[in-house]
Amino acid sequence: MRTDIRPYQPDDLDGLHAALDQVAREGEHFLDFTSAPPLAALDAFYRSLAQSGWPHYVAVQGARVVGWVTAAPCPGQTRAHAATIGIGLLAEARGQGNGTRLLTAAIDHAWQIGLTRLELTVRIDNHRAIALYERLGFSTEGRMHHAMRSAAGHYTDAFLMALLAPERGLRIRL
Numbered sequence: 144m145r146t147d148i149r150p151y152q153p154d155d156l157d158g159l160h161a162a163l164d165q166v167a168r169e170g171e172h173f174l175d176f177t178s179a180p181p182l183a184a185l186d187a188f189y190r191s192l193a194q195s196g197w198p199h200y201v202a203v204q205g206a207r208v209v210g211w212v213t214a215a216p217c218p219g220q221t222r223a224h225a226a227t228i229g230i231g232l233l234a235e236a237r238g239q240g241n242g243t244r245l246l247t248a249a250i251d252h253a254w255q256i257g258l259t260r261l262e263l264t265v266r267i268d269n270h271r272a273i274a275l276y277e278r279l280g281f282s283t284e285g286r287m288h289h290a291m292r293s294a295a296g297h298y299t300d301a302f303l304m305a306l307l308a309p310e311r312g313l314r315i316r317l
């Protein structure tokens with residue numbers, strides 16, 4: 144089935160909440176949470192993104208939301224140029240280039256509104272996500288030891304990865 148990538152609309156809230164919850168409930172392998180936040184909290188977060196014009200796209204198959212990407216503000220005046228990426232797709236929508244399309248939309252949008260840094264954390268065993276980020280130019284800036292802990296008490300490391308806007312990123316000389 145054809146998958147379209149388009150900006151999030153308020154009508155997508157229920158469908159996106161369900162998709163987020165489904166991916167979160169796959170376990171502790173992908174996201175920081177194992178169930179979706181309450182609908183009202185998610186709605187408030189998405190409204191704040193929309194009010195500021197920050198990147199928020201969904202992947203849809205007909206009327207069904209099958210994926211999302213957000214770029215959320217990093218708190219603090221000295222971090223106003225930076226955003227944190229969140230991305231996910233239902234299992235049946237993975238491995239078909241949809242993650243590439245979602246993330247590319249968010250990156251283009253981010254540079255257009257003047258952001259100059261996108262960052263994210265990813266479990267070291269999330270190979271598909273890491274492959275996607277590296278292919279789109281993200282570099283690994285560090286390893287966060289014991290960044291995540293499962294309900295059973297098992298720790299996993301995560302990579303901190305980031306992408307700088309092209310006009311800034313390549314001119315830095317240390």
Ligand SMILES: CC(C)(COP(=O)(O)OP(=O)(O)OC[C@H]1O[C@@H](n2cnc3c(N)ncnc32)[C@H](O)[C@@H]1OP(=O)(O)O)[C@@H](O)C(=O)NCCC(=O)NCCS
Pocket residue numbers: 166172173174230231232233236237238239240241242243244263264265266269270271272274275278
């Ligand atoms: C991460 C995610 C968004 C990527 O989206 P996607 O549509 O599957 O990604 P794409 O198909 O665009 O690209 C994935 C790349 O990983 C590669 N890949 C797939 N499985 C892989 C694996 N097990 N190991 C390494 N690379 C893999 C693909 O070949 C592809 O690279 P290529 O296009 O150069 O061949 C998606 O898989 C997902 O939602 N995963 C669960 C939620 C999640 O992990 N979110 C990110 C948390 S940091």
